[in-house]
Amino acid sequence: MGFPTVYPTGTTIYDTSASWSGYTVFQAKDVGATIIDMNGNVVRQIRRLHGFPNRLLPDGSMIGSTGRRNNRYGYQDEKAVVQIDWSGKVNWRFDQYEYIEDPGEEPQWMARQHHDYQREGNPVGYYVPGMDPKVAGGNTLILCHKNLHNPKITDKRLLDDTIIEVDWEGNIIWEWVCSDHFTSLGFDETMKNTLYRNPNLHAEVGDGVADWIHLNSMSVLGPNNWFDEGDERFHPDNIIWSSRQTNIIAVVEKTSGNIVWQVGPDYHKSVAMRKMGWIIGPHHAHMIPRGLPGAGNILVFDNGGWAGYGTPNPGSINGFNNAQRDCSRVLEINPVTCEVVWKYTPVEAGFVNLADNYKFYSGYISSAQRLPNGNTLITEGADGRIFEITPAYELVWEYMSPFFALGANTNYLYRAYRYPYEWIPQLSKPMEQPVARIDPKSFRVPGGQEKEPENVMVFEAGDTFSSETQLCIVTDDEIE
Amino acid sequence: MPLTLYTATGCAKCNVVRRFLDDHDLSFTEYNVRDADNTGFREFYASHRLSILRGKDGIYFPILFNGRKVYQDLLPILGFLQSGDRPLRFFLPSEQPKGWVGGIHTSAGDPTGVADLMAVLAHVRKSGFKVELFTDGSQPEVLQTIAEKKLGDRVIMEICGPPGLYRAITGKPLSAADLSLSIELAASFGDYRFRTVLLPFVRGDRGATGFLTTAEVAEIAELIKTVTGGNHHPFVVSSGYTGAVTGDHNQSTRTISLQELFAYRTAARRYLVKTEIEQRSGNLLQEEA
CATH class of the missing domain: 3.80.30.10 (pyruvate-formate lyase- activating enzyme)
Known part of the structure; x- marks a missing residue:
């Protein structure tokens, strides 16, 4: 796709006046929990503190995990979720969800956590004015795995998703098992048939596990106007999740466990969903909390890529991963009307429509966080890019992760969060040095072309060039 | 004591009872409910309806009748045949x-x-x-x-x-x-x-x-x-x-x-x-x- 093999890492753009400046927290690939300032300086790194994801707490504490289960027997199972203070002391730990005895491994309790968790006090895990997560107490919602069989879904062993609520003492006080609600999720017969035959099986894990729905985000709705106006689907305690494999975003009623709101898996089903377009492999779907611009809307990183179960097509000979798109979108959706009220797509990013859509594209992982000034922090995870844009799509901060995987050419980055400086009272506020955008038309590496060409002539019989382009393709705009 | 055994075609438990009766030289009369003429069972059922259990798939077989009492399903029948x-x-x-x-x-x-x-x-x-x-x-x-x-x-x-x-x-x-x-x-x-x-x-x-x-x-x-x-x-x-x-x-x-x-x-x-x-x-x- 023409992605350069040489490119700068660290902060590449920083508009100090337009950015919502603070610390950015992420899990640096194969290193550990990492906190950078706006200029990309690592101000704190907790090596070997895993995190899927990492979260900062208002006293400088960090939540993460102790490590990952041997991938021969488990798939994306984090062993224990822990909260450590600034000195590294573990102040909270949860692992007692399942006692695991993998061959050749020390038997141990594991949380089997993956992708998300939420500490009481804050619905989404990122900074919301007046909604600090509890530091020394409170319950934690955790997204976990559980292996089980459900012949309604498939004859293969399921790697099912569960959501549990754990109190400060580590007692499980609530549990929601995704497969229990299979019949409520709106799969038609074609989808069910495809899913039954190929439920996203990881044959290499244990005796094979089917990651049939793959939930990848889970958060609480929190106080919102919809509920205040009488729409009980959006009770503040209800939980929203997104599913990478089925393209569903759904809200679970906390008291009953029922699905009370959803979009997908079939985006042809209603006019509003057709207008929204297919959400494919979504990540980090959450309701923007009260106190932030856009409060009450659903913000989601609509990855594109490949996902879904359904009718075979030229891109999917058996109906598995039958929805595909080679670009990403960030959508802000009114959950009542399903109207897209704000979006960031390759067009808003300034790329040539359709032809260059792939330039904003992360087919997996990724996230979007609404900031207090209305900006949005986006993690385009596949290529380790974190950036901040204004509501008018101006790119005001950009960072490319310099942390590459051990033994693989990737600096992918699951999810980044921006937090206020005050949340790390142990550190002095860092300097904020503007970083001007470098014009790639004139940027050269040493040894590259360092001067303007001298051997130039003009072919007088030729026309001058116009700004119009014809790129062998028809864009959506032209069709409409 | 005349024994009557009511069976159904393909009923494995019925075969076990039949074998037990044969092994113990106990004579019995058998009616298969699937027979074209199942009058014997229908008459028995009509007169002992209250003593016969029905499950979600219908009547449990085998059924044994000793002239006084109805025994139904494998273990109760064998228990009766074994212990009187x-x-x-x-x-x-x-x-x-x-x-x-x-x-x-x-x-x-x-x-x-x-x-x-x-x-x-x-x-x-x-x-x-x-x-x-x-x-x-x-x-x-x-x-x-x-x-x-x-x-x-x-x-x-x-x-x-x-x-x-x-x-x-x-x-x-x-x-x-x-x-x-x-x-x-x-x-x-x-x-x-x-x-x-x-x-x-x-x-x-x-x-x-x-x-x-x-x-x-x-x-x-x-x-x-x-x-x-x-x-x-x-x-x-x-x-x-x-x-x-x-x-x-x-x-x-x-x-x-x-x-x-x-x-x-x-x-x-x-x-x-x-x-x-x-x-x-x-x-x-x-x-x-």
Whole structure:
């Protein structure tokens, strides 16, 4: 796709006046929990503190995990979720969800956590004015795995998703098992048939596990106007999740466990969903909390890529991963009307429509966080890019992760969060040095072309060039 | 005593009864309900309708009639044929998957009839069926005899409470020694499961109706661990059961909720790491199917 093999890492753009400046927290690939300032300086790194994801707490504490289960027997199972203070002391730990005895491994309790968790006090895990997560107490919602069989879904062993609520003492006080609600999720017969035959099986894990729905985000709705106006689907305690494999975003009623709101898996089903377009492999779907611009809307990183179960097509000979798109979108959706009220797509990013859509594209992982000034922090995870844009799509901060995987050419980055400086009272506020955008038309590496060409002539019989382009393709705009 | 056997085509249990009758040189008249002329069965059914059990798939076969009483399903029939009119009382209604017989309650039957029970089980297993046993811990000698003779394939052991609460829960006492021996025996089977069903009962000391506490369920788990020396035994803490196993449990006013069950699981997992919870309704024995 023409992605350069040489490119700068660290902060590449920083508009100090337009950015919502603070610390950015992420899990640096194969290193550990990492906190950078706006200029990309690592101000704190907790090596070997895993995190899927990492979260900062208002006293400088960090939540993460102790490590990952041997991938021969488990798939994306984090062993224990822990909260450590600034000195590294573990102040909270949860692992007692399942006692695991993998061959050749020390038997141990594991949380089997993956992708998300939420500490009481804050619905989404990122900074919301007046909604600090509890530091020394409170319950934690955790997204976990559980292996089980459900012949309604498939004859293969399921790697099912569960959501549990754990109190400060580590007692499980609530549990929601995704497969229990299979019949409520709106799969038609074609989808069910495809899913039954190929439920996203990881044959290499244990005796094979089917990651049939793959939930990848889970958060609480929190106080919102919809509920205040009488729409009980959006009770503040209800939980929203997104599913990478089925393209569903759904809200679970906390008291009953029922699905009370959803979009997908079939985006042809209603006019509003057709207008929204297919959400494919979504990540980090959450309701923007009260106190932030856009409060009450659903913000989601609509990855594109490949996902879904359904009718075979030229891109999917058996109906598995039958929805595909080679670009990403960030959508802000009114959950009542399903109207897209704000979006960031390759067009808003300034790329040539359709032809260059792939330039904003992360087919997996990724996230979007609404900031207090209305900006949005986006993690385009596949290529380790974190950036901040204004509501008018101006790119005001950009960072490319310099942390590459051990033994693989990737600096992918699951999810980044921006937090206020005050949340790390142990550190002095860092300097904020503007970083001007470098014009790639004139940027050269040493040894590259360092001067303007001298051997130039003009072919007088030729026309001058116009700004119009014809790129062998028809864009959506032209069709409409 | 004329014996009449009512069978259905393809009924494996009917074949087992027929073989038992032949092995013991007992003469009988057989009517197959699938025969074109099934007048014999229809007349019998019309006059004994109230004595014949029907399940969700229809009438259970085989049925044996001795001129005075109707015996239905494999084990009750074999029990009668083996012991005559003396009731063994080991057998309760049970639906089992194909190839299994169940509802054999080793704690409920007449212990003096163990020899007859062994004969029945031996015939059933010889016929290719697997045998599921059920015990609440009492009469461990029955389970022990079955274990020694290797006549059982699976044991479901319901531990109603710590030994000191058995009388209050089941209406009859159970010694700690008997309960421990039953636990040990159950765990000696290749396929077994321990279960505690949370039912309301009247505590002798307080006179108030309540459920087992989390500490008491933990005590059960600890007992299993102590007796067996292992912490991996399958142990299920269950709610929602409304039928009676022993004693009258129909005094239920409510069942333990799923949310409440989590605390029981956490408590039990301190001793048995594979403890699970389940919400159930209906008759426990029937649900074993």
